[in-house]
Each structure stands twice: as structure tokens, then as C-alpha cells.
Amino acid sequence: MATSYDVIVIGGGPAGYHAAIRAAQLGLNTAIIEKWLNEAGEPAYGGTCLNVGCIPSKALLEASHKFVEARDHFDEIGIKIGSIKADVPAMIRKKEEVVGNLTKGVAGLLKSNGVTTYEGKARLGAGREVTFTAHDGKIEDLTAEHVIIATGSVPVEIPPCPLTDDLIVDSTGALAFTSVPQKLGVIGAGIIGLELGSVWSRLGSEVVLLEALEDFLPPADQQIAKEAAKQFKKQGMDVRLGARVTGTEIKGKKVTVSYTDAEGEKTEVFDKIIVAVGRRPYTEELLSGDSGVTLDERGFIYVNDYCLTDAPGVYAVGDVVRGPMLAHKGMEEGVMVAERIAGHQPVVNYDLVPSVIYTHPEIAWVGQTEQALKSAGEKYEVGSFPMAASGRAMASNDTAGLFKVIADSETDRVLGIHIIGAHASEIIAEAVIAMEFGASAEDLGLTMFAHPTLSEGLHEAALSVSGHAIHVANRKKKK
Numbered sequence: 001m002a003t004s005y006d007v008i009v010i011g012g013g014p015a016g017y018h019a020a021i022r023a024a025q026l027g028l029n030t031a032i033i034e035k036w037l038n039e040a041g042e043p044a045y046g047g048t049c050l051n052v053g054c055i056p057s058k059a060l061l062e063a064s065h066k067f068v069e070a071r072d073h074f075d076e077i078g079i080k081i082g083s084i085k086a087d088v089p090a091m092i093r094k095k096e097e098v099v100g101n102l103t104k105g106v107a108g109l110l111k112s113n114g115v116t117t118y119e120g121k122a123r124l125g126a127g128r129e130v131t132f133t134a135h136d137g138k139i140e141d142l143t144a145e146h147v148i149i150a151t152g153s154v155p156v157e158i159p160p161c162p163l164t165d166d167l168i169v170d171s172t173g174a175l176a177f178t179s180v181p182q183k184l185g186v187i188g189a190g191i192i193g194l195e196l197g198s199v200w201s202r203l204g205s206e207v208v209l210l211e212a213l214e215d216f217l218p219p220a221d222q223q224i225a226k227e228a229a230k231q232f233k234k235q236g237m238d239v240r241l242g243a244r245v246t247g248t249e250i251k252g253k254k255v256t257v258s259y260t261d262a263e264g265e266k267t268e269v270f271d272k273i274i275v276a277v278g279r280r281p282y283t284e285e286l287l288s289g290d291s292g293v294t295l296d297e298r299g300f301i302y303v304n305d306y307c308l309t310d311a312p313g314v315y316a317v318g319d320v321v322r323g324p325m326l327a328h329k330g331m332e333e334g335v336m337v338a339e340r341i342a343g344h345q346p347v348v349n350y351d352l353v354p355s356v357i358y359t360h361p362e363i364a365w366v367g368q369t370e371q372a373l374k375s376a377g378e379k380y381e382v383g384s385f386p387m388a389a390s391g392r393a394m395a396s397n398d399t400a401g402l403f404k405v406i407a408d409s410e411t412d413r414v415l416g417i418h419i420i421g422a423h424a425s426e427i428i429a430e431a432v433i434a435m436e437f438g439a440s441a442e443d444l445g446l447t448m449f450a451h452p453t454l455s456e457g458l459h460e461a462a463l464s465v466s467g468h469a470i471h472v473a474n475r476k477k478k479k
């Protein structure tokens with residue numbers, strides 16, 4: 001007889017483990033099935049995010065940023081340290097230690113919340129029957145009142161750049177280089193390309209990013225994207241737009257990449273290539289023909305606003321469903337679904353999912369961009385404030401970037417907040433809170449911000465919507 005649960009979660013990434021823990025907290029008899037094996041062949045929770053995504057990339061971004069600060073900027077603030085050297089294997093070991101601690105932490109959280117764990121593969125059949133295949137091949141039949149699919153995503157591969165063991169790699173391979181490639185090619189100047197390109201550029205690689213689109217960072221506000229392009233160029237990253245990769249050829253330990261751009265056909269030789277052209281939903285061997293779950297034309301599991309699939313009692317959350325492929329979006333969906341199963345009525349506010357690119361300067365935004373509002377014919381006012389005018393930024397010797405607040409012309413309600421600058425990833429939380437509460441630019445202007453902080457830039461940008469900023473020349477007529 002099949003073992004029965006109130007809830008079975010398939011996938012233990014951020015979306016799945018949040019769903020499982022919240023369901024267990026709400027008193028539901030919950031199991032989670034996760035198939036991930038780490039480098040050592042041990043089962044690991046946390047999915048892409050903890051194992052090969054958010055956390056390891058941030059560990060390397062932080063280490064490489066500190067290295068650049070010490071190498072290039074300490075003497076500007078009166079710290080003399082002589083010559084310094086990056087110990088890449090030590091950085092990788094530290095990154096792995098952080099990953100190990102966090103993935104074990106998630107296993108501990110699941111256990112302490114009373115979630116039953118199954119380590120191996122799940123396949124969903126009709127009527128919420130789940131076939132579990134353990135890593136040793138043992139099969140077990142399970143069943144549940146509710147199933148939550150959280151099987152995530154995997155990197156997109158493109159025919160001109162077939163992956164190899166160590167020369168042409170995806171993001172996972174790029175998080176594990178043990179030495180600095182002299183010349184690094186990155187296919188795709190999106191979020192992963194910019195973050196991982198930054199890591200290796202800071203550690204000494206000559207980095208060339210080949211981006212198929214003509215525009216740089218189209219999802220970001222284009223004023224911010226322009227500033228970002230300027231900063232990355234200053235750092236030595238060579239972003240080539242409108243560059244379509246047509247092929248790769250490996251000769252010895254080098255890769256020749258062929259691509260076409262506005263000037264015609266070109267080739268360039270690299271020591272390593274990172275392919276970072278997006279991710280796709282992962283549902284391989286997950287659904288039996290009669291599961292009742294359907295996919296959309298792009299391979300995402302089809303769900304409604306509450307993450308319910310076409311099969312009764314079966315939900316799907318995280319990267320495997322529509323919406324931005326971000327850990328925090330999946331976490332909120334996981335919690336929403338668990339609470340709805342328990343009879344609560346929460347919703348996810350998809351209009352206010354913050355986006356962050358953890359380069360230096362960091363780029364963060366929430367809400368609408370100026371170009372989107374313009375093309376929708378909306379009437380809006382813009383306030384901005386340069387990081388260079390912030391006392392705290394000056395004291396920190398880190399003045400690149402700006403704040404931008406966009407508000408509705410008539411109601412003054414904040415429609416979008418965009419930041420490029422140090423700690424933008426932290427400051428954006430203030431913007432999300434303000435917008436969740438429907439703040440106007442005036443509300444932000446009337447709020448007291450501690451001095452001296454970088455957040456004051458958000459205050460000044462909000463004040464500047466109506467021409468009241470104190471620390472910049474106001475071009476607008478004061479209201």
C-alpha cells in the first residue's frame with residue numbers, strides 16, 4: 001500500500017523547501033523528495049540556489065570584490081599593504097564550505113520541522129500518486145492529498161557552443177575554475193554573464209561578453225543600464241552587443257569562437273568560455289502521461305495565479321512556472337501554496353518582485369521602468385540622486401551610481417525605484433516595503449532616514465520628484 005501524506009513536495013530548492021517547512025508548520029503531514037547529489041555524491045538540499053547558484057556566486061563575488069578593494073583602492077584611503085595575491089583554490093574551498101553549511105542547514109530545518117525526507121527521484125502519476133526511486137534504485141509508492149512541484153530549472157544550451165568538461169562550461173562550471181583563465185569569453189551579457197564575468201575579471205581575466213541583443217540589460221531601466229555599461233567598461237569588461245555566436249572550435253587548450261555582428265563575421269580565441277544564455281524549466285521524467293499536469297509552449301508547468309496546475313490538488317512553484325526565475329519569487333510562491341492548502345488566502349504580489357544584479361556597483365530595482373511607462377503612455381515624474389553627492393558614499397570611497405524614483409504624475413504614487421550603487425541589494429528592500437504600502441514619493445520624502453547612510457540617496461531621489469532634494473541642484477519647479 002502507498003504511504004500517504006497531506007502534502008508531498010517534489011524538489012528541495014528554495015521554492016520546495018519553503019513550501020515543505022511552511023506546510024509542516026501549519027500541521028500538515030508533509031514529505032519532500034529531492035534528487036540532488038553534491039560533488040562528493042552526498043544528497044544535498046537547497047537546489048540550484050544553494051548548490052550552484054545564488055550562494056556560491058555571491059561568495060565568489062564578495063571574495064573577488066574584497067580582493068579588488070585591497071589591490072586597487074586601499075591605498076586611496078591610506079592603507080598600504082604591498083603586493084597581494086588571490087588564492088583561487090582557497091576562495092573555491094571557502095565557497096564550498098559556505099554551500100556545505102547552508103545545504104546541511106536546510107536538511108536540519110526540514111528535520112526539525114517534522115518534514116519526512118526522501119532522497120531520490122519523484123515521478124507524478126494520475127490522482128497524485130508519486131513513484132519515488134531512491135538513489136540505490138529502490139522504488140516506493142507514495143500518495144498525497146496535495147502535491148507541490150518545485151523542480152526548478154537548468155541552463156539553456158545552444159548548438160554553436162556544446163559544453164565540454166573544462167573549456168566550454170555553464171554557470172556551474174564557472175563557479176569551480178581553480179585558476180584564473182587568461183582570456184575568458186562569456187556568451188550572454190545577462191545576469192549570470194555579468195556576475196560571473198565580474199568575478200573572473202576582478203581576479204585578472206580579460207573578459208569579453210558576446211551578447212546577441214542590440215540593447216544592454218533590456219529588463220533594467222535604460223538610464224541605469226547606461227550607467228552600468230559605463231562602469232563595467234571602466235572595469236575592463238568588454239561587452240559586445242549585437243554579437244551572434246555561430247560556432248566554436250577547440251584546438252588544444254584554446255577555444256575559437258565565431259560570431260557575427262554589424263561589421264560582419266569575426267573570430268576570437270579564448271582560454272575558457274562560459275555559456276550564460278538563460279535557463280529553462282526542468283520537468284525531465286517528472287510527469288507520467290496521465291498526471292493531468294500540462295506545460296505551456298515554452299515548457300513551463302501551466303499554473304493559475306495561485307500556482308494551481310490543471311490537475312486537481314497539484315500545484316507548481318518556482319523556476320518551473322511562469323514569472324522571473326528568482327529564488328525569492330519561488331520562496332514566496334512556496335509559502336503561498338502551503339498556506340492556501342491549509343485554508344488561508346494569501347497572494348503573491350508579482351508586480352513587486354525585486355531584481356538585483358550583484359555586480360559592483362550593484363543594480364537593483366522594483367516596479368516599472370521609465371521605458372515601460374513611456375511605451376504604455378503613462379504620465380509620470382522622475383526624481384534622481386547621484387551616489388557621488390552622498391556623504392556616506394564619499395566617506396566610503398565608493399561613489400559610482402545613482403538613485404531613481406518614478407512616481408505617477410497625478411497621484412504621486414511610486415511606480416518604480418531603480419538603484420545602481422554599493423549595497424543597492426539591501427536598499428531596494430526599503431523601496432519594496434514603501435511600494436507594498438502604496439507609498440507616494442511625498443511619503444518617502446516625509447520619512448526620516450538615518451544620517452549618514454546610502455539610503456539617504458533614496459530619500460533625496462524621492463524628494464527630487466517634486467523638486468525638494470536638498471543636496472543637489474533642483475532643475476524642477478518646486479511644488
Ligand code: FAD
Nearest residue numbers: 011013014015047048049053054122152318319325326327
Ligand atoms: P531549484 O533551485 O532549481 O531546485 C529544484 C530542485 O528540484 C533541485 O534541487 C532538483 O534536484 C530537484 N528536482 C528536480 N526534479 C526532481 C525530481 N523529479 N525528483 C526529485 N527532485 C527533483 N536567484 C536569486 O534570486 N538571486 C540570486 O542571486 C541568484 N543567483 C543565481 C546565480 C546562478 C549562477 C544561478 C544559476 C542562478 C541564480 N539565481 C538567483 C536563480 C535561483 O537559483 C533560482 O531562481 C532558484 O534556485 C529557483 O528555485 P527552485 O526551487 O524553483 O528550483
Ligand code: NAD
Nearest residue numbers: 188189190191192193210211212276277278279325356357
Ligand atoms: P538572462 O536571461 O539574464 O541573460 C541571458 C542573456 O543571454 C540575454 O541577454 C540574452 O539576450 C543572451 N543570449 C541568449 N542567447 C544568446 C546567444 N545565442 N548568443 C549571445 N547571447 C545570447 O539569463 P542568465 O544570465 O543565463 O541567467 C538565468 C536566470 O537565472 C536569470 O534570468 C535569473 O532569473 C537567474 N539569475 C538571477 C541572479 C540574480 O538574481 N542576481 C543571478 C544569476 C541568475
